[in-house]
Amino acid sequence: MTTVQQPATRSADDIRGDFPILSRLVHGKPLVYLDSTASSQKPVAVIEAMSQYYETTHANVHRGVYEISEEATAKMERARVKVARFINARQSKQVIFTRNTTESINLVAYSWGYANIKAGDLIVLTGMEHHSNLVPWQMLAQRAGARLEFVPVTDDGLLQLDVYEQLLQQQPRLVAFTHMSNVLGTVNPAQEMIAQAHAAGALVLLDAAQSVPHMPVDVQALDVDFLCFSAHKMLGPTGIGVLYGKRDLLEAMPPFMGGGDMIRTVGLRESTWNDLPWKFEAGTPAIAEAIGLGAAVDYLNAIGMENARQHEQNITAYAMEQVQQVPGLIIYGPGAARRGGVISFTLGDIHPHDLASILDQEVGVAIRAGHHCAQPLMERFGLAATARASFYVYTITDDVDMLVKGLHKALEIFKL
Amino acid sequence: MTTVQQPATRSADDIRGDFPILSRLVHGKPLVYLDSTASSQKPVAVIEAMSQYYETTHANVHRGVYEISEEATAKMERARVKVARFINARQSKQVIFTRNTTESINLVAYSWGYANIKAGDLIVLTGMEHHSNLVPWQMLAQRAGARLEFVPVTDDGLLQLDVYEQLLQQQPRLVAFTHMSNVLGTVNPAQEMIAQAHAAGALVLLDAAQSVPHMPVDVQALDVDFLCFSAHKMLGPTGIGVLYGKRDLLEAMPPFMGGGDMIRTVGLRESTWNDLPWKFEAGTPAIAEAIGLGAAVDYLNAIGMENARQHEQNITAYAMEQVQQVPGLIIYGPGAARRGGVISFTLGDIHPHDLASILDQEVGVAIRAGHHCAQPLMERFGLAATARASFYVYTITDDVDMLVKGLHKALEIFKL
Amino acid sequence: MSMDYREYILDHYRNPRNYGTLAHPNAHAEDSNPLCGDQLAIDLLIEEDLVKEVRFQGRGCAISQAAASMLSEMIEGKSVEEVVQLGKDDVLDSLGIPISPARTKCAFLSLRVLHRSLALAGLEKPIDNDEEDQ
Amino acid sequence: MSMDYREYILDHYRNPRNYGTLAHPNAHAEDSNPLCGDQLAIDLLIEEDLVKEVRFQGRGCAISQAAASMLSEMIEGKSVEEVVQLGKDDVLDSLGIPISPARTKCAFLSLRVLHRSLALAGLEKPIDNDEEDQ
Numbered sequence A, B: 001m002t003t004v005q006q007p008a009t010r011s012a013d014d015i016r017g018d019f020p021i022l023s024r025l026v027h028g029k030p031l032v033y034l035d036s037t038a039s040s041q042k043p044v045a046v047i048e049a050m051s052q053y054y055e056t057t058h059a060n061v062h063r064g065v066y067e068i069s070e071e072a073t074a075k076m077e078r079a080r081v082k083v084a085r086f087i088n089a090r091q092s093k094q095v096i097f098t099r100n101t102t103e104s105i106n107l108v109a110y111s112w113g114y115a116n117i118k119a120g121d122l123i124v125l126t127g128m129e130h131h132s133n134l135v136p137w138q139m140l141a142q143r144a145g146a147r148l149e150f151v152p153v154t155d156d157g158l159l160q161l162d163v164y165e166q167l168l169q170q171q172p173r174l175v176a177f178t179h180m181s182n183v184l185g186t187v188n189p190a191q192e193m194i195a196q197a198h199a200a201g202a203l204v205l206l207d208a209a210q211s212v213p214h215m216p217v218d219v220q221a222l223d224v225d226f227l228c229f230s231a232h233k234m235l236g237p238t239g240i241g242v243l244y245g246k247r248d249l250l251e252a253m254p255p256f257m258g259g260g261d262m263i264r265t266v267g268l269r270e271s272t273w274n275d276l277p278w279k280f281e282a283g284t285p286a287i288a289e290a291i292g293l294g295a296a297v298d299y300l301n302a303i304g305m306e307n308a309r310q311h312e313q314n315i316t317a318y319a320m321e322q323v324q325q326v327p328g329l330i331i332y333g334p335g336a337a338r339r340g341g342v343i344s345f346t347l348g349d350i351h352p353h354d355l356a357s358i359l360d361q362e363v364g365v366a367i368r369a370g371h372h373c374a375q376p377l378m379e380r381f382g383l384a385a386t387a388r389a390s391f392y393v394y395t396i397t398d399d400v401d402m403l404v405k406g407l408h409k410a411l412e413i414f415k416l
Numbered sequence C, D: 001m002s003m004d005y006r007e008y009i010l011d012h013y014r015n016p017r018n019y020g021t022l023a024h025p026n027a028h029a030e031d032s033n034p035l036c037g038d039q040l041a042i043d044l045l046i047e048e049d050l051v052k053e054v055r056f057q058g059r060g061c062a063i064s065q066a067a068a069s070m071l072s073e074m075i076e077g078k079s080v081e082e083v084v085q086l087g088k089d090d091v092l093d094s095l096g097i098p099i100s101p102a103r104t105k106c107a108f109l110s111l112r113v114l115h116r117s118l119a120l121a122g123l124e125k126p127i128d129n130d131e132e133d134q
Ligand SMILES: Cc1ncc(COP(=O)(O)O)c(C=O)c1O
Pocket: A260, A282, A283, A284, A285, B037, B038, B100, B101, B102, B103, B130, B132, B133, B178, B180, B181, B182, B207, B209, B210, B230, B373
């Protein structure tokens, strides 16, 4: 059940064997899964960690004095420590379990936001945010009377950092931006941007939904104030995400949701709050999911995040080279060196939805099509939708070749 | 994976075979699990539904046009329909997936509460609420300047309904109470109380964390406005809960969390919301967990909720009879006829924690000890803690006998 | 070869019939598909209980735009009574290809907008799109 | 027979030493265990760097109350310097029985309150209870 330490240079071919779904067929063809940016697949080690938990150890955590409740609590808290180490948090209590990245961001918007953002305050976002790192701030800004400003995106899909610096001079309270764009693949210079924000007196929330799964992320090196990510994008289960925060900030924040486990004492009319991280974890937590996330972290550690990043860069460079040769195909975003394993593109006048349907039915390739929860970014590029292929540790060049084959098929069907 | 229709009168002995954990040992003794009120165990059908999903069908839902995403979406939405039918909701869109009961209640407190509760408004709760149905209202009341009043609990552990009627004359906006107490086991007369609240112009939120798993619950017959429960207490996975609401109320409510999936359109500064239920489901949902919950509903349907209720009443009556004979043992709450499968008790001067430790180590019996997330109720009875044994469809009289044996052992150890 | 993209579908996609707006429509509605972003607006000119003129505008996939184009042809000159009766089967018949579950929203977007335009004009009672339910 | 409840533990539980409060303590702290509700308050009278008098009050399980009673005996008359050094091992030694993970919070509640009382009196630097971490 626990992962054996793997050789650091395990090949993607080898890794694929751990993912049962990768041997299934769709429409009679082997599944080629190129949508890991939306959600990754799961290795046996993760699936079994959870099944085994339910089969042998399940009980509610934290309050039981009997054996299986102690074991369940220990397993869950061990997972928290694993996650803390994975992102190099100083203390595991800085790791708060949520449902997903979206809830992590909303938690900060509700708890820190309502306590700290006043009328006229400025929050700086960027033009490439996922709706999850945009809508919560719109809701906060609307209620608190705060202002939102946006760092624009260049034609190459990079942030316009000169505008960022100008916006910082307006002394924002908070800067919230994505570490890596889920549409363009752009990896933003987080460390520099955070240092600049701090120099201007702003806190920084980093949407790491696409970075933590795909590259080494060190919260202390980044000196980031809040970091948010989802287990389901990093080989882990659905139903659990993480909010990391600097301890003094988390300590000072009021709770988000009220209920069991997050209290110290409860009277009829007043209550006091529990310590971190439980202050922010109201009700029975996602216990099995935390354990599954812990197993995913073990699995990724065994591969090595540097290796994962390297593999994805190689695959991305290869894929960009290959798909660029398809006539009429346009790739959006920066060159391979500045991006993660994501390629958004359009092909002639074929609508991305039609393209995705054709790829699915003709060659078994699963890609995403649409606005990718980033409508403002789409509008920036004058697009209603793009097709998007994305890669992970289990992606091989054969997958890319099948994508290219499917793109040619689409040209044929659309008579282009 | 899917449950075969079982004979309606399947015995608990037979049912136990479906629960792998029930054949494990603790401290060298067979596990006797008497803590289902905190969290139930899981049958193979539920565990496998989720493993199988990850092994064959996982993809992000709702936005994918390829085969496995369509399958994942269909599975998840089928689970929603199952849950809707289980509680007899008119439409599946009235079933909103949350993390747990606690989040369901907080969702209502944040979304409906902030929009509707004004300074001076009254919210009526009861003296037997779980912290999860108390703290969110305290937080709302504090911010909105609203008032909380409480229906007191009688010495028998029943609600003082004459006081309830008086409180209703003060025209509360909302009444929130538990369908079944997780401490006393009391089953409250929800249907009458809801009708009275409606007659007084108040809405009603019912905390069904302990009722939906253990008895037939029909939201239309109850005419309840909001109903909240958790999958993990009804044979389902951790990480998912349900909020049911009347459609016009849900339609009128502002969203709770912002992000992906819950929007219709997103501009840089303004957004519009998606239809129900997705308006309230921001970010990637707990997909595998929804499917697991669907499998749990199938499993419970195969047993039949009337049968489940009957079995638990039988076991409870037997258990009350047996434990009452242990010298110095005091049971709190009403007689077996008015309660669900929960017995809270104290034994001499043995602190409940010590009692739980002894039961665990000496006879492998898992019970809960403490305030059961109901500190005000504990104070009402002048208690710091009780021991609590609780029962489910897999509980057999042997389990109760082992509990009694353990209680005698505790008397011995404490020289009583 | 895929069955999904017959030539006439591509033709309607690339050369949509009745594309544009009307100067003085007396029925109008628009909507989008929140998950894929497809958009559609319909203008109708109804005279003496007949659909005299129809124009639609939109952007989206071949399925949604071809369906809209075909639907516009189908209703032109028809009586309101007949148009009110149009349902999903009519759309599927005119598309003439199998539509996978994820694409049904594309196929039926124009139908939904059409019915909404009539409802807003008071010519049809508003529909509650809960077909998936019990 | 269980190893967990030796006779002296029951004796300390039922007849706690130094139970009560001091009229004029110069060090005091209290705390509760949020998960089980156990409560503990400690009063100290410190003179010339010695713990002259100690009283505690609390409610909770045999483990937590016996540990508090034993701890109170242990520190009475000791120098502040010695008391500052007291750690978990000392508590476990005096209890003399194995403590399961879920019960360690019971066993160490009084120790935590003791150190907090010294910290609040400025006699010890505040501890940050993050022992579980890296
Ligand atoms: C009556 C009652 N309400 C609410 C809850 C909270 O449930 P959860 O922890 O799943 O949110 C519980 C469970 O302990 C309960 O028994």
